[in-house]
Amino acid sequence: xxxxIKFSIFTIITVIFCYCQRNSNSETKLxxxxxxxxxxxLLYFDSILSRDNQVSCxxxxxxxxxFADNTPVSFxxxxxxxxxxxxxxxxxxxxxxxxxxGRAETLEDQVSGPIENPAEMDIPLSEVVxxxxxxxxxxxxxxxxxxxxxxxxxxxxxxxxFERTLETNNSAFDNYMNGSDTIHFSAAAKRGQIIFNExxxxxxxxxxxxxxxxQFRNIGLFNGKDLNDSGRFSITRKLTDLGKFKxxxxxxxxxxxxxxxxxxxxxxxxVIEYYNEPDKFVSNSINRDSLLSKPLNLTDxxxxxxxxxxxxxxxxxxxx
Ligand code: HEC
Ligand code: HEC
Numbered sequence: 582x583x584x585x586i587k588f589s590i591f592t593i594i595t596v597i598f599c600y601c602q603r604n605s606n607s608e609t610k611l612x613x614x615x616x617x618x619x620x621x622x623l624l625y626f627d628s629i630l631s632r633d634n635q636v637s638c639x640x641x642x643x644x645x646x647x648f649a650d651n652t653p654v655s656f657x658x659x660x661x662x663x664x665x666x667x668x669x670x671x672x673x674x675x676x677x678x679x680x681x682x683g684r685a686e687t688l689e690d691q692v693s694g695p696i697e698n699p700a701e702m703d704i705p706l707s708e709v710v711x712x713x714x715x716x717x718x719x720x721x722x723x724x725x726x727x728x729x730x731x732x733x734x735x736x737x738x739x740x741x742x743f744e745r746t747l748e749t750n751n752s753a754f755d756n757y758m759n760g761s762d763t764i765h766f767s768a769a770a771k772r773g774q775i776i777f778n779e780x781x782x783x784x785x786x787x788x789x790x791x792x793x794x795x796q797f798r799n800i801g802l803f804n805g806k807d808l809n810d811s812g813r814f815s816i817t818r819k820l821t822d823l824g825k826f827k828x829x830x831x832x833x834x835x836x837x838x839x840x841x842x843x844x845x846x847x848x849x850x851x852v853i854e855y856y857n858e859p860d861k862f863v864s865n866s867i868n869r870d871s872l873l874s875k876p877l878n879l880t881d882x883x884x885x886x887x888x889x890x891x892x893x894x895x896x897x898x899x900x901x
């Protein structure tokens with residue numbers, strides 16, 4: 582009898598021990614964050630934010646491509662295909678709206694979009710919160726960083742805080758402008774800057790520190806047929822908004838290909854050819870901006886100078 586009791590106690594302890602071991606082993610060891618931004622970074626790279634635990638923000642916003650994707654459209658849970666090109670999520674701090682059609686006004690508003698989108702992470706934010714609080718390490722991280730367990734609000738706050746750290750200002754162009762390096766901004770890039778501002782009319786839409794005026798414009802990629810994403814119109818239902826998209830910033834543009842809301846241009850050369858004569862690519866566009874009504878007639882040298890300028894906007898530091 583005594584032996585039997587001893588044996589039973591031993592078995593129970595062993596079972597409990599194994600169970601605890603298994604549970605702690607199923608969590609990969611994470612580096613404890615010391616700030617809200619660091620916690621946000623952990624979340625950004627963690628597929629715990631998706632229904633099938635397979636997709637993280639960084640699955641589509643890949644750091645080596647300026648936090649954009651290198652395919653025309655990305656794939657979410659169950660390998661579902663998205664409808665638009667994944668934009669860079671860098672240099673967004675000063676933006677006044679988010680997504681190609683501007684449907685979110687703050688980074689905080691934007692975060693729940695991909696998490697709950699059926700073609701992206703496909704999970705209610707409340708379910709993410711539940712998973713995080715069941716996860717031993719995340720539960721402790723939220724308590725240490727926020728003083729309480731995960732909530733919808735602090736999950737969103739942490740991810741947006743991380744997104745706000747993704748600012749770049751160390752490109753050849755920046756260093757030339759602030760006088761710290763006059764060598765790496767080439768003569769071709771200097772000529773290209775003038776074309777960007779004048780003959781190319783790029784500056785009319787791509788202005789300001791991040792090369793975007795934060796406006797919705799139609800560059801001619803909507804024809805209601807094979808190009809049928811109506812852009813801003815889908816939000817406002819105003820006919821004047823047909824085919825308008827958010828003017829994207831151009832920092833780090835050399836690594837952010839393919840380009841445009843539908844990823845239709847593979848290279849910057851192709852983008853320049855497009856602007857030079859949009860009708861060669863899309864002859865039946867609807868509501869195209871009057872700035873693009875006539876061909877630019879850029880010479881081959883002007884095109885390559887313009888490309889050199891665009892290439893000078895890349896900050897190589899973050900690529901490491
Ligand atoms: C399956 C791919 C995918 C995943 C996963 C994904 N995104 Fe995105 N992201 C996109 C696409 C596509 C868009 C553009 C959608 C649109 O404009 O309609 C976008 C847009 C954005 C934008 C707006 C950028 C701008 O210039 O307006 C931000 C910011 C962003 N995502 C952050 C995130 C965060 C944070 C996560 C994780 C919580 C995430 N994304 C997960 C594909 C993805
Ligand atoms: C009328 C305003 C306007 C003008 C002029 C203009 N752009 Fe744009 N640009 C936009 C808009 C809007 C988009 C997004 C269009 C879309 O996806 O349908 C865009 C997209 C781009 C992209 C792709 C960005 C990305 O992340 O996919 C590049 C590169 C670019 N423009 C460079 C230029 C250059 C170079 C010029 C001058 C030759 C120029 N733009 C002139 C408004 C403009």
